[in-house]
Amino acid sequence: MYDTTTMTFSIYLAQVIGFTILLMNLAVLSNQQRYKRTVIEFVGNAPLVTLSGMISIILGFILVMSHNIWIYGWPVVITIISWILLLQGIMRLFAPDAFAKMVKEMVAKPTYVILSWIWLVIAIYLIWAGFILN
Template identity: 35%
Template sequence: MATSIFLAKLIGPLALALGVGVLVNRATMRAVLDEFIRNPALIFIAGMITFPAGLAIVLTHNVWVASWPVLITVIGWLITIAGALRLAAPHQAIKFGRRVFDQPNGVLFGGAIWIVIGAILTFFGYVR
């Protein structure tokens, strides 16, 4: 449980800040994401960062329980898969990014999801 709380304290505020930043700066975030998916080098570098970050979460916290810590495990696996995809199949990652980016409310939805995840993890990390 100590690892769950530590990771909740680490990931929760980051996710919360990311979500708020995306919602408050939607136009800027759209420009950032547009530039990101146009640059294969950035996709590759992001994969080099996200793959080991996600793997570190999975290796230290592969907890499948019917409670809030499973959220950390799922996030770890999603980050690992996203990083591996960016490294092994960057063009597929770009296609996926464009599909999400082309949705009218894609950025808004993404920001809202990060806020919810961040709020849950911050609550369980710091309050509970």
């Protein structure tokens, strides 16, 4: 059931996740070459990939367990982001080489910038839902 307490939590998550994604992607878009180099160096560092995978799994599970809401409307965006976070954390731990290959291929193409713009739109949507819509 989606009650007022759950709605309040969804609004909070929309605000926090929205601003986090916004700032991260504005940084990427404002200095694309630097972040491409950083990402390539990151996936080449096995301890960092492992640690970030563990952190992603922890945060992903926390979000999935606390906000696994599959309703029509903006709260489902938070649920999808939660699952993406969890799944990419699992990929970093169980398939780090495939993860590194995928990331390197993505960064080598315009896909990197396109995805940053898509995430930027998602961030603006969540901020709008968290502050204006409700």
